[in-house]
Structure formats: structure tokens, C-alpha cells
Amino acid sequence: MGSLDGRVAVVTGAGRGIGREEARYLAGQGAAVVVNDPGVAPDGGGGDSSVARQVADEIVAAGGRAVANTDSVADWSGAARVVATAVRAFGDLHVVINNAGIERGGALGRLSEAAFDDVVAVKLKGTFAISHWAATYFREQHAAGARADRSIINTASGSGLLNPLPTQTNYAAANAGVAAMTTVHALELGVLGVRVNCLSPSMIRTRLTAAVPGMPTAPATPGAFDPNHPAVIAPVAAYLAAADCPLTGQVLSVRATAVTINRGWSAGETISSGAEPWTVDRLAIAARELTVTDPYEDLAASLSGALGPMDTAQVRALVAAQVV
Numbered sequence: 001m002g003s004l005d006g007r008v009a010v011v012t013g014a015g016r017g018i019g020r021e022e023a024r025y026l027a028g029q030g031a032a033v034v035v036n037d038p039g040v041a042p043d044g045g046g047g048d049s050s051v052a053r054q055v056a057d058e059i060v061a062a063g064g065r066a067v068a069n070t071d072s073v074a075d076w077s078g079a080a081r082v083v084a085t086a087v088r089a090f091g092d093l094h095v096v097i098n099n100a101g102i103e104r105g106g107a108l109g110r111l112s113e114a115a116f117d118d119v120v121a122v123k124l125k126g127t128f129a130i131s132h133w134a135a136t137y138f139r140e141q142h143a144a145g146a147r148a149d150r151s152i153i154n155t156a157s158g159s160g161l162l163n164p165l166p167t168q169t170n171y172a173a174a175n176a177g178v179a180a181m182t183t184v185h186a187l188e189l190g191v192l193g194v195r196v197n198c199l200s201p202s203m204i205r206t207r208l209t210a211a212v213p214g215m216p217t218a219p220a221t222p223g224a225f226d227p228n229h230p231a232v233i234a235p236v237a238a239y240l241a242a243a244d245c246p247l248t249g250q251v252l253s254v255r256a257t258a259v260t261i262n263r264g265w266s267a268g269e270t271i272s273s274g275a276e277p278w279t280v281d282r283l284a285i286a287a288r289e290l291t292v293t294d295p296y297e298d299l300a301a302s303l304s305g306a307l308g309p310m311d312t313a314q315v316r317a318l319v320a321a322q323v324v
């Protein structure tokens, strides 16, 4: 008996990295899986239809159920085909993992319009497109009287949540948008019995993070637990996918074996001018009561975890090298 017996899942970007491990793990837990991946380069260019097929073949060879799909999630009708593939091949859809993502970084004055559009198209619009078509199917099923737990699992990044990084305008904005959509969709789809949550992987060794400073190498001892392996995310995804999981509307960061619930933006102090409108002069005085943080100090604190102690001068120098 697996925790996902009888469930049908779509995993986008499942040909490599985190998505591949999620697809394999879900199948190992009994789910039938649509392995979606056009097999593109890390920046979204090119394509290789064998990438999704290989993962689907591996799952089937191991005794599981899987089919491959090579549509791009950024393509509106392609996203519809991804969802339709699950229903056609396996008769239903219970779990959607929006995992596909690409990266094309650059500091603001150097980031091209195309790089912005492409990253947002895959991560933000792709999550919307797949979820839109899944929600359309879920709504039809609900109207026809079918009742089942269904689960959408989005994928964000610390870059768009707690750890914004220079050179990631497009990636951070798209990932923050995915976290925001998660809450909206949890509210909207809860009335149909659909739970919507979000995972935020951290420091997972894939081709997207190959150049991240401080990324540990794989353990030398064969079989030793590797806390940075893409497989560490899969059990958390399977937990969120299971019919008896109570969570909805949550964003969980996963780093090695640590699973942290995110609280999102939270309000700090309030200043008010009472019944009178503000003036700039009065604001200049009253605003001193607000506790403000220095973004370079925040970045130094977050980078110190991976790179060792850093001060704001070092961080400013690192950023300047990208911007000036």
C-alpha cells in the first residue's frame, strides 16, 4: 500500500532535478504520473523530447504508471494538453505539482525584456496556466457530483520570499507571485475540495544552482545521506499530495531535513497623523519611530549562512561587481 494509491498526478518540469525526483517518489507511493518536460536548457532555450520520456520509462520499468508529455507550461494550449493528458491516460486528476522553472539573471540595468518575460512566462504564468486548466477540470467534476481530495503544490524560491538576491529581478518577482497565488487559489479552490500549498526548496544541487557559491558537493561515501540532493524535496511534496493531508494555503521552505512554515509579509509599527493629513515635514519626524532594516545587512546575514561571516561592506562590493 502506498500513500498515493489510486491518485493521478501531473508534475511539471519532471525531466530533471527536483521534479524528476518528485515524479519518481510519487509513482513509488502508488500515484500514476504525467511526467511533463520539454527538456529545455537552464535558460529555457532549445528542447529535448527524450528527457520526459526517459523518466516516464524509468517509472514504468520500476513497476509504476507514467506517461510523458513535452508541452511547455508557458504555452496556454500546451498547459491545457498537460492536464488533458492525465485525464485521458489515467481517468482523473488529483495532484498537480507546478515545478517547472528557468533562470536568466542580470542586474536591473542589464536585464533584457526577453529575459524578464521568459522567466515570468515559465514560473508565474506557467503556474497560473496549469492551475487554471486543472481548476477548470476540478470545477466540472464538482458540478457533476464527483467528490475527492485534490491538491495543487506550487514551487517558489527563497529568492522571492525571505532571501531576495541581487540579479534576480525576474526570478524573485515570479517566485513571490507564485507564493501570493498560492494563498488566493487556496481560498478560491477550497470550496471545491482542492488544497493549494507551495514548497520553497533551498540549496538543492541541480543545474540551476551549479554556480551558487557555497553549494556543498555530494558526500564521498556511497549511499550516505546527501542533504542537498534533489530527492530531499520529494517526501514533502508527497505528504502535501496525500488525500489525508490537512494543509492548505501554506508555503513551506525545505532545506535539507528542515521544513519551515513561512509567515509571509507581516506588519510592523504604525504611525498616524490622526485626523489631519500628513505633511512631508511631519512624516520626516514621525517616520523615525519605524524600525527599518538595512537591505545590505539583511543580505549579509543571509549569505553568512552559506559563505561564512560577511559584513555589509563585503556585500556591497559583491553587488557592485554585478551592477556598476
Ligand SMILES: NC(=O)c1ccc[n+]([C@@H]2O[C@H](COP(=O)([O-])OP(=O)(O)OC[C@H]3O[C@@H](n4cnc5c(N)ncnc54)[C@H](O)[C@@H]3O)[C@@H](O)[C@H]2O)c1
Pocket: 012, 013, 014, 015, 016, 017, 018, 019, 036, 037, 038, 039, 040, 041, 042, 044, 071, 072, 073, 074, 099, 100, 101, 102, 122, 123, 126, 155, 156, 157, 158, 200, 201, 202, 203, 204, 205, 206, 207, 208, 209, 230
Ligand atoms: N535547486 C534549488 O535549490 C531550488 C531552489 C529554489 C527553487 N527551486 C525551484 O525548483 C524548481 C525545479 O528546479 P531545479 O533546480 O530542479 O531545476 P532543473 O533545471 O534541474 O529542472 C527544471 C526542469 O524544468 C523544465 N522546464 C523548464 N521550462 C519548462 C517549461 N516551460 N515547461 C515545462 N518544463 C520546463 C526543464 O526542462 C527542467 O528539466 C524550479 O521551479 C526552481 O525555481 C529550486
